[in-house]
Amino acid sequence: MASRSVQVLLLSVFVFGAVALLSRLPGWALMDYRAFDYLSTIRGPGVPSDDIVIVAIDEPSLAEINMQWPWPRSLHARLVTQLRDAGAKVIGLDIIFSEPSSSVNDQALADAMGPDVVLAADETIVTAEQADQYIRVMPLEIFTSRGAAAGIASISLDRDGAFRRVPAIVDGFAATIAVAGGNAVEVPDEGRLVQVFGGARTYRTVSYYQALDPANFLPPGFFKGRTVIVGLSLQNAPSIASGGADAFATSHTVHDGRLTAGAEIQATILDNLRFGRSVTELRGALTQATVLLSALCAYLLVRRRTGWKTIIGVAAAVLLLAGGSYLALHWAGLFVSPLAPSFAFAGVAAAQATLDYAQERKSRRQITRAFSQYLAPALVAQLAKDPSKLKLGGEKRFLSILFCDVRGFTTISEQLKDDPEQLTALINRLLTPLSQIVLSYGGTIDKYIGDCLMAFWNAPLDDPDHAVHAVSAALDMLASMQTLNDELQHEAEANGRRFFPLRIGIGVNTGECVVGNMGSEQRFDYSALGDAVNLAARLESASKAYGVSLLIGEKVADEIGGIFGVFELDRIAVKGKQEETRVFAATRNRNPSLTKRHKDVLSLHYEGRMPPVDLIGTLVQEVPELAVYYQRMMPEDDQPPVSD
Numbered sequence: 051m052a053s054r055s056v057q058v059l060l061l062s063v064f065v066f067g068a069v070a071l072l073s074r075l076p077g078w079a080l081m082d083y084r085a086f087d088y089l090s091t092i093r094g095p096g097v098p099s100d101d102i103v104i105v106a107i108d109e110p111s112l113a114e115i116n117m118q119w120p121w122p123r124s125l126h127a128r129l130v131t132q133l134r135d136a137g138a139k140v141i142g143l144d145i146i147f148s149e150p151s152s153s154v155n156d157q158a159l160a161d162a163m164g165p166d167v168v169l170a171a172d173e174t175i176v177t178a179e180q181a182d183q184y185i186r187v188m189p190l191e192i193f194t195s196r197g198a199a200a201g202i203a204s205i206s207l208d209r210d211g212a213f214r215r216v217p218a219i220v221d222g223f224a225a226t227i228a229v230a231g232g233n234a235v236e237v238p239d240e241g242r243l244v245q246v247f248g249g250a251r252t253y254r255t256v257s258y259y260q261a262l263d264p265a266n267f268l269p270p271g272f273f274k275g276r277t278v279i280v281g282l283s284l285q286n287a288p289s290i291a292s293g294g295a296d297a298f299a300t301s302h303t304v305h306d307g308r309l310t311a312g313a314e315i316q317a318t319i320l321d322n323l324r325f326g327r328s329v330t331e332l333r334g335a336l337t338q339a340t341v342l343l344s345a346l347c348a349y350l351l352v353r354r355r356t357g358w359k360t361i362i363g364v365a366a367a368v369l370l371l372a373g374g375s376y377l378a379l380h381w382a383g384l385f386v387s388p389l390a391p392s393f394a395f396a397g398v399a400a401a402q403a404t405l406d407y408a409q410e411r412k413s414r415r416q417i418t419r420a421f422s423q424y425l426a427p428a429l430v431a432q433l434a435k436d437p438s439k440l441k442l443g444g445e446k447r448f449l450s451i452l453f454c455d456v457r458g459f460t461t462i463s464e465q466l467k468d469d470p471e472q473l474t475a476l477i478n479r480l481l482t483p484l485s486q487i488v489l490s491y492g493g494t495i496d497k498y499i500g501d502c503l504m505a506f507w508n509a510p511l512d513d514p515d516h517a518v519h520a521v522s523a524a525l526d527m528l529a530s531m532q533t534l535n536d537e538l539q540h541e542a543e544a545n546g547r548r549f550f551p552l553r554i555g556i557g558v559n560t561g562e563c564v565v566g567n568m569g570s571e572q573r574f575d576y577s578a579l580g581d582a583v584n585l586a587a588r589l590e591s592a593s594k595a596y597g598v599s600l601l602i603g604e605k606v607a608d609e610i611g612g613i614f615g616v617f618e619l620d621r622i623a624v625k626g627k628q629e630e631t632r633v634f635a636a637t638r639n640r641n642p643s644l645t646k647r648h649k650d651v652l653s654l655h656y657e658g659r660m661p662p663v664d665l666i667g668t669l670v671q672e673v674p675e676l677a678v679y680y681q682r683m684m685p686e687d688d689q690p691p692v693s694d
Contacts, residue, residue: 058353058402065397066345070338073390080210082387087212087301089376089385090245090329094302097247098325101139101276102317104255105129106283111258123147123155127162129262129280134166136264137274140231142168142223144203144281144296144313147189156192163196168227170203170281173219201226205298205315212299213310216242216319216328224319231277235323243329243385244322249302250310253317255283277320281313329379332386344371344391348398356403367395444566449506450520450558450606451583452493453590454484454527456501457553465550472547477501479538480552483530491523496577504587506578509565517560517609521602521636524556525614528599557589558636559603589633592622597678598635607634615640617648617676621656637675644672655683 072078115121126143133141147169150156172187189200201223208214218240219225228235246252258280260267282296297309300318310318322328332340344367351363371388378384414435456462456477466473481503488495488505492513496504505523507516535551542549561582568577585603593601596619607616615637621630647669651661661683670677 055353058349058398061401061405062345062349062398065348065394065401066342069341069345069390069394069397072393073337073341076209078390080208081389083208083210083212083214084304085375085387085389086214086243086329086331086379086385087304089372089379089388090243091302091305092376095245095247095327095380097252098321098327100254102253102320103273103276103278104253104283104311104313104317105133105258105261105278105280106255106311106313107258107281108284114257114259115262123151124158125262126280127155127158129258130159130162130167132262132264133273133278134164137271137276138166138278139275140166140168140227140277142170142201142227142277142279142316144170144223144279144316146170146172146187146203147193148172148187150190156190160192160196163193163198165197165199166230167198168223168230169193169198169200170223171200173202173204199226199230203312203316205312205319207298210299212301212303213315214243214301216244216322218242222319224316225323227277227279227316227320228323233324238323238328241331241333243331244301244318245327245329245383246301246310246318247321249300249306250308250314251283253314255314279313279317279320281311281316283311283313327383329383329385332384337387337390340386341390341394345394345398348395352399352402356399356406360399360403364396364399368392371395444564444568446562447509447565448516448560449508449563449565449578449582450516450560451506451563451578451586452488452504452520452524453557453587454503454505454524454554455556455590456480457555457594459501462550462552465548476538476550476552480534480554483534484527484554487523487526487530491519491526493519493523494576497575502590506563506565506583509578510576517558517606518613520558520560521600521606521610521614524558524600525636525638527554527556554599555590555593556600557586557591557593557602558600558606559583559586559589560605560609561585561603585631592633596620596633596635597682598676600636600675602634602636604632604634607632607636610636613640614638615645615673617645617673618652619676619679635676635679637673639673641672644669648673648676651680651683 112119115125117125126145130141130143147159148171169189171189174185174187176183176185186202188194189198194200201221202217202219203223204219205213205217206215216238217224218237220237222237225235225237256268256272261273261278261280264272284297296312298312298315300310300315303309347367348364351367352360368388371392375386375388378386462476463473466476477500480501481498484503485495488503491507492511493505493507494509496506498504505520507513507520513519531552531554538552539549541547559582561580563578563580563582565578566576568575568579582603589601589603593599598619601619602610602616607618610616617635617637619633619635621632623630647665651665651669654661663684666680666683670680673680
């Protein structure tokens, strides 16, 4: 666990560094801007007050006034007079009067000027190789000398051409309007973000021609006490595709694709200044701190493991970061972009999940390679799907162990010493069906020792019926010998070779063992060790002495007694133990009356008395699997010869 924690921690630091570097790229800033656009306008605040009115130089006004643009300044003078008479508090003309026109028109506009009028000025930066030059275009002195103030109406746009920043200009147009209206405003620091209150025509807007005659076109007192901003504002707000004069994309443009007129932009800036709605953007080291914190939180999520909960955790973290950014933006006026922290969190989780997946695939391949030779394919698939079912390195389990050996193999080897290929083929023909039977009952093939096969049940996967499955496999293995011998005899006769019949002996025992991968770091086998294994091997070798093909231990007999016919044969001494161990034979014929008669014979045998010959004869006929065992209870003169 410690090594994994260190590995995940190093991964988290790497992802943090990568995201920290990527977040410095210009393209990343554009993604942050777009995040701000959505977060600041989803259920964004409405217009904070209704004391600003936009007087739009729009299509209806152009049609109604029916004059060529630019309109004569005497018309603007008339508008200013009408607005002042209607009670307007401040009049901002978002029109630059930097060039003289006719003296009559200029004088008319100058006569209408006063401290309640703010005129627009412009500031331009001309970039040259030698230096950057700031050029200010101011209204004619004839207008400002009459008490009108001038404010810079220029705005800066971000790289994507959208307006998002409050102009950090002391004599900005909106700031000058605020001062003229009696509001003490503090010009924000460079780079503060604008909180927009909606799209185009969010502010109350009337046409220019209506403002020229408010008595006939507008409700009484419409302009009383209000701030009026006059400027170009097309009634049908232009789109990004078509463009437009004095119209700009804002944060709200992401929703409708519409541009906002410059006059409304100035109204938005004015409300941001008056009501302190501008937003501080978290930058620099503080931003990187949020990324680092997010990466560390992801470390805590995947430090132990990854899985389907990791996906939920990442989704929850991204939603939490977005929600936290939204709350900070609207409650504290602080924009903390959720993108870099989200990328860091998701990056750590995704990278570790990928590593875990690759490790799991590698582990599955290793398990498949390790167990495919001695486990049934279905069991290998289960282990590969859930490696946690396999405890590598050794564990204690109750197993049923089977040993199977070929009878008389020494004689067969001697006969075929000059034909090793036939001997090898013969052993393979024998072990193949026997192995298939073991695997079909869910057994694990431990090893092949020459002509001997060792298998066990209940490891690496749980098998609550391991004793039953082991005995079932043993009985099927014995039954398969007849079919195999028939095939071998037919082939030997067809090829003119000598036929060597094959017989096997099997021992099955149940007990506690240590099972796991055992060997060296370079080579190991999945194997079982313990007294129960040793006893199973001794049962296999002792089966010949009792004249049976299958000999099982006492615990096996206890487990299978209700399914198979179980016959106790003897009590034998096991090396290393003082108590004798009972050994049994098992058959598929489960007959209580036979079992009772067998117990009667065995009781007499244990007492050292000769069982009735007729009773033994009956049992020989009814339990052919124990025929040799019963015959050996007869007097020696009556015993038939028994072959090895």
